[in-house]
Amino acid sequence: MATTLLYGGSFNPPTIAHVMTLKYAKDHIKNDRLIVFPTAYPPHKDKSKLDDDLRFEIAKKTFEEMGAAVSDIEFRLGGESFTYRTLEYFKEQYEDISLLMGMDSFLSLPKWKNADMVVELAKIIVLRRGGYELSEHELYLKNKSRFIFLDNPIFELSSTFVRQELASGRDIRYYVTDTTYELLKGRENYV
Numbered sequence: 418m419a420t421t422l423l424y425g426g427s428f429n430p431p432t433i434a435h436v437m438t439l440k441y442a443k444d445h446i447k448n449d450r451l452i453v454f455p456t457a458y459p460p461h462k463d464k465s466k467l468d469d470d471l472r473f474e475i476a477k478k479t480f481e482e483m484g485a486a487v488s489d490i491e492f493r494l495g496g497e498s499f500t501y502r503t504l505e506y507f508k509e510q511y512e513d514i515s516l517l518m519g520m521d522s523f524l525s526l527p528k529w530k531n532a533d534m535v536v537e538l539a540k541i542i543v544l545r546r547g548g549y550e551l552s553e554h555e556l557y558l559k560n561k562s563r564f565i566f567l568d569n570p571i572f573e574l575s576s577t578f579v580r581q582e583l584a585s586g587r588d589i590r591y592y593v594t595d596t597t598y599e600l601l602k603g604r605e606n607y608v
Contacts, residue, residue, distance in 0.1 A: 421511040422448040423539065424485070425503065427576065428455050428476045430597050430607075434574035438544060440483060441569045442517050446542055452507070453480040456498040457491035468607065471600070478596045501531040504538040515540040515565075520551070523564075527556045536560045544569045583607055 477487040516539040
């Protein structure tokens, strides 16, 4: 059976840590295809700070270089981005799907809209991150067989940090891929 590994995020912009995270997961989780999906309107993010066209263009160029398809499904679905809706779409396309997330997302998963449905639709691949302890919440305890934890290298680099560096006029080279660097060059007002 073909397996599909899904990786979502705001990627505002994608950092070297995002790329290294996907590379690590690609190498350590059996998969036949990788699909990255930039989130359109996550309910927990300030929508006014998202330049959708540029984020999508940068994500597409960044992740396609490593063999991943980049989907605009969340933009096409419209409205706020809820993971269960995105997974319903991918589940119709591919029988076996897994969702890659960091420990911070795992810990907040019980608060997600239709969290039970998220776990039902996809296996959950959790990448451990520094500063987070494993907390066995009820959703995990009821569905342990649906979760896989990876003891991945820790990449502490956030998009927020990259945007702050860019806004302050500091060079972001080596925090992002060459593609992202070229697309953001001269855009100190990128938020």
